[in-house]
Structures are given as C-alpha cells and as structure tokens.
Amino acid sequence: MKRYDVIIIGSGSAASQAATILRDAGKEIAIIENWTFGGTCPQRGCDPKKMLAEGAELLARAERMRELGVEGSLSLDWSSFKKRIDEYRFSIPTSKTQHWNEMNIDLYQGEPHFIDKDSIVIDGHELSAPQFLIATGQTPRPLDIPGGEHAITSDDVFDLESLPKSIHIVGAGYIAFEFAHIFRRFGSEVTLLIRSRALKAFDPNVVHRLVEESKHIGITVRHDVEPTRIDGNILTLSDDSTLEGVVLNATGRIPSIERLHLDTAGVETDHDGVHVNGYLQTSNPNIYAAGDVASSPNPALTPFAGQEGRIAALNMLHGNTRALPERPAPTIVFTTPPIAKVGLTVEEAEAEGIDFEVKETDMSHFLTYSRINDATAYTKVLLSADDYVIGAHVIGHHAPELINLFSFIIQNKLSHQHVKHLEVAYPTAASDLTYLI
Ligand SMILES: Cc1cc2nc3c(=O)[nH]c(=O)nc-3n(C[C@H](O)[C@H](O)[C@H](O)COP(=O)(O)OP(=O)(O)OC[C@H]3O[C@@H](n4cnc5c(N)ncnc54)[C@H](O)[C@@H]3O)c2cc1C
Ligand SMILES: NC(=O)c1ccc[n+]([C@@H]2O[C@H](COP(=O)([O-])OP(=O)(O)OC[C@H]3O[C@@H](n4cnc5c(N)ncnc54)[C@H](O)[C@@H]3O)[C@@H](O)[C@H]2O)c1
Numbered sequence: 001m002k003r004y005d006v007i008i009i010g011s012g013s014a015a016s017q018a019a020t021i022l023r024d025a026g027k028e029i030a031i032i033e034n035w036t037f038g039g040t041c042p043q044r045g046c047d048p049k050k051m052l053a054e055g056a057e058l059l060a061r062a063e064r065m066r067e068l069g070v071e072g073s074l075s076l077d078w079s080s081f082k083k084r085i086d087e088y089r090f091s092i093p094t095s096k097t098q099h100w101n102e103m104n105i106d107l108y109q110g111e112p113h114f115i116d117k118d119s120i121v122i123d124g125h126e127l128s129a130p131q132f133l134i135a136t137g138q139t140p141r142p143l144d145i146p147g148g149e150h151a152i153t154s155d156d157v158f159d160l161e162s163l164p165k166s167i168h169i170v171g172a173g174y175i176a177f178e179f180a181h182i183f184r185r186f187g188s189e190v191t192l193l194i195r196s197r198a199l200k201a202f203d204p205n206v207v208h209r210l211v212e213e214s215k216h217i218g219i220t221v222r223h224d225v226e227p228t229r230i231d232g233n234i235l236t237l238s239d240d241s242t243l244e245g246v247v248l249n250a251t252g253r254i255p256s257i258e259r260l261h262l263d264t265a266g267v268e269t270d271h272d273g274v275h276v277n278g279y280l281q282t283s284n285p286n287i288y289a290a291g292d293v294a295s296s297p298n299p300a301l302t303p304f305a306g307q308e309g310r311i312a313a314l315n316m317l318h319g320n321t322r323a324l325p326e327r328p329a330p331t332i333v334f335t336t337p338p339i340a341k342v343g344l345t346v347e348e349a350e351a352e353g354i355d356f357e358v359k360e361t362d363m364s365h366f367l368t369y370s371r372i373n374d375a376t377a378y379t380k381v382l383l384s385a386d387d388y389v390i391g392a393h394v395i396g397h398h399a400p401e402l403i404n405l406f407s408f409i410i411q412n413k414l415s416h417q418h419v420k421h422l423e424v425a426y427p428t429a430a431s432d433l434t435y436l437i
Helices: 013-024 040-044 046-068 078-102 174-186 204-216 302-318 346-351 399-411 416-420 429-436
Strands: 006-009 029-033 106-109 112-116 119-122 125-128 131-134 138-140 166-170 189-193 220-222 227-231 234-237 242-244 246-249 253-255 287-289 331-333 339-343 356-362 378-384 389-395
Touching: 006 013, 013 029, 013 131, 013 302, 040 046, 040 078, 046 078, 046 174, 078 106, 131 302, 166 174, 166 242, 174 189, 174 204, 174 331, 204 220, 204 339, 204 378, 204 389, 287 302, 331 399, 339 399, 346 378, 346 389, 356 429, 389 399, 399 429, 416 429
Parallel strands: 006 029, 006 131, 029 106, 131 287, 166 189, 166 246, 189 220
Antiparallel strands: 112 119, 119 125, 138 253, 227 234, 234 242, 331 339, 339 389, 356 378, 378 389
16 A cells, blocks of 8 residues: 555645645655546646637627727637647646656546545555545536537537537536627627526626627527527427437536545545535545635635635644635626626625625726727726625626726725725726726
8 A cells, every 4th residue: 555645536626736836845745637637727627718708708898899990800719719728728738747746746647536534546556645635626517408418518618629519518607608608709609507596606797798799799588588408409399399409517517536435534525525624624624625626615616626626735734823814706608798896796795794885887988998998898896885886796898807996906905095006007997996996
C-alpha cells in the first residue's frame, strides 16, 4: 500500500490551489483524477465558453453599431472557433501534469473509492493518507424524461463538429442563457424552454431586459410548455407538439460524489454536496472538501473554488485557523449583452431587514452607451442608510468591468463620498460611476 501525507481527489481549480500550498509546505501528495487532468473551467467551462462568447459579443456589437455606420457582413465560423478551442483545451492536461510532475506530486488517473476512513482503492491499487481533500466538482444533472440521455450537456457542446441548425435548450440558468446567445449569434435557431423564474439569483429588472433582448435577437423563449420525451433528434413537448434538432440539457449541476463511497469514510453528504463547516472540514475531521463539490455558502464559481482550495489546505496544515471569509460574490452571465451582479439583491436585503435605498439608472442615453448604440444599459444599486453600496446589478456591454469595480467598492468599504471623488480615466464606463450611486 502506498502512503501519502495528503491525497487530493479531483484536479480542478480547488485541487490545484490546495496542491501548491501543501507541496510548498513539504507534504507528500497524490492527485487523483477520473477524467483528464485540469478540471472543468479550462477544459469544458469558463475558458472555452468565453472564447465562443467573445465571438458572439463581437458580432452583437457590430450589429448594434450598424446604425452608426458599421457596414459589411460579419459571421462566425464554428469550425474555426472549435479548432482554436481544441488547441487550448487539449493542451491543459499536458501542461498541468508537467507542472505537477515537476513538483514531485504523484498523479493517478482512474476511479477511486474509499475502503475505510484513511484508505482508498484506485484501479486495484490501495493508497492511504492521514488527510484527504475532496475536490471533485459537479457534473450535469441528468434530464429526467424518457430519452433524456439523448440530450447533450455543456460538456458535449465543445465536441460538436458543426453548428446545429436548431438547438432547444432546457433550463433557465447561466448555461442555458449563455449558450442560447452563443448559438443564436453563430446562426442556430434557438428555443429556450423555461420552467420557472429565469436566472433567479439575479435582479428581476435586469433579467427582464435580458429576456426581452433574447427575443429581440430571435431566440424563441417559451414558458408555456415542458419537454416530455426525446426520440433521437425529436423533442416532444407537453402540448404534444414536437421540435426537431439538438437538445441541450441545462438543468443544473450536481455534486460529483456518486462513486466515492464517502459514507465508508464517515463523510456526510446531501444533494447539495459534501457537508463542511466554516473551515471546509467534513464530518470526518481528517477529510476536507473544497470547490463546487462542497456545500459551502459560496457560489459554484472558479474564483471561489480556488479560494476554498487555499483555505482548506491551510486548515489541513495548521488546524482550523482560517474561516471562510464573507465576501460579496461578483458574477457575470456572458450573454449579449452580459448581465452581472455583486452583493445583495433587493429580495435579500429586505429579508435581512436592512435599511437601504435603491438607485436605478437607465444608462442607454449616457454617451458611453449611446456611442455604441447599446439600448439595454441599466444599473440598480442598493445603498445602505449609512451610504455604502451593498449590492449592484447591471446589464449592458460594460457590465463585466463595472461589476468588478462595484465589487472592489464593496470589498474595500468605500463610501458614496469616496466613490464620488475617485479619479478615473475618461471616457470609460468607470467615469459614469459617480452617476450610478
Ligand atoms: C459551461 C460552464 C461554464 C462556466 N463558466 C464559468 C465562468 O464563466 N466563471 C466562473 O467563475 N465559473 C464558471 N463555471 C463554473 C466553474 O467551472 C467551476 O466553479 C469550477 O471549475 C469549479 O472548480 P472545482 O475545482 O471545484 O471543480 P472542477 O474544476 O469541476 O474539478 C473537479 C475535477 O474532479 C474530477 N472528478 C470528478 N469526480 C471524480 C472522482 N470520483 N474521482 C476523481 N476525480 C473526479 C473531475 O473530472 C474534475 O476534473 C462554469 C461551469 C460550466 C460547466
Ligand atoms: N458565467 C458563469 O459564471 C457560469 C456559467 C456557467 C455555469 N456557471 C456555474 O455552474 C452552475 C451550473 O449552471 P447551470 O446553468 O447548469 O445551473 P443553474 O442552477 O444556474 O440553472 C439551472 C436551471 O435549470 C432549471 N431546471 C432545473 N430542473 C429543470 C427541469 N427538470 N426542467 C426544466 N428546467 C429545470 C432551473 O430552474 C434553473 O433555471 C451555475 O450555478 C454556476 O455556479 C457559472
């Protein structure tokens, strides 16, 4: 039996950050991965998605500026984008394994499961360690209708050799909206099948504008029907009508814990993931969990997976000394236009009984947006009674960078007065900040 100081299961952002800290502290470690090394974000998540979204945004921007004099036709070629994405995503396992080999970390590829509280078996090899980190992320939720297995998931999108003529997307979260806009801008016919409130973690006024813009660019948005079965490339709906084309299952992601036999190791779980305390320690004190798989208060986003990997590693080294910080989570849906939020929504602030006021601004007439003909630009900012930003919600071309600024303002507790006197370059989206709060 091979022994290590720490065994990390999973090789994404959480695992990667933890491995560096544990190895730098002199720990003998192993990383186990049951797919290709490197995790979701660079291989089938944020990074390849953003490469497609950049194309979609460029086309959207050119379209918007037609009235201002942009001429000629512009189109997006799926195969060329895919070629570039493949070059990038297929390089990840090699660069990751090279890096970890240089750090003298042992790597195992296969399906591990616990056989007791400090040992696992992987492909017939028994490995043991006094400490483990579970960092196995999430996986697409199966689509629970007859023939649901014929639907593709976001994992499969990057394997599509050609652009689907029609794509029908089930779900109304990040993945549904991002891919609806990407496929529409590339030229597919797109249907969005929405069961309940769209993007429910986001501000309703912002989401309303996004849904209207989705319809405006030709996405068919349907709230009236549900998918009932899939036969090959035929999707049957609850009103007995059918749609032909590719079905994308975007109904959410579930923790990847199924085959680990965590109960054998005394690790409690539920449908949200591995139970952890504020130090990311599980119900077995020698086992920690970090990233998307951990049912911590953090959203399932890359920066938080990395942060949790670092915190778990430090607590594994030094005892439970680092609690998860309470930080506002900036997050963006990369649609065309993008939407973004940080801090509290109105619903959350009301539920917490906070005394606050709301400032809504239609920014479309600001020169920053009228010069690019962006008619959707809008912000909603929540200000506490003592004049601090506690939440910001944005739609518009500049939403991603604006939300990072709002995040900086909230995290550094800059008051309204501070923000009014910030020196920023003009003419930029940041130079409008003073009018938004
Ligand atoms: C399409 C898509 C787009 C996204 N876009 C964004 C974005 O724009 N911004 C953002 O912040 N976040 C985005 N995310 C979320 C982001 O990818 C995740 O939050 C992040 O990758 C989580 O990191 P992690 O280390 O917790 O898990 P992962 O990166 O998922 O790594 C877990 C690893 O564990 C492996 N594994 C699973 N089960 C086992 C097992 N039993 N044994 C061994 N190994 C196992 C997996 O194969 C995987 O390699 C996106 C996600 C998706 C799916
Ligand atoms: N830009 C980003 O940062 C980004 C992009 C993609 C994914 N992510 C991360 O990945 C996570 C997963 O994304 P996601 O879009 O898969 O999940 P999600 O939780 O954002 O959305 C799932 C959607 O599916 C709907 N749904 C669930 N079951 C359904 C059913 N049976 N029929 C119809 N609709 C159903 C839900 O109501 C919801 O609208 C996100 O929560 C986020 O943390 C982030």
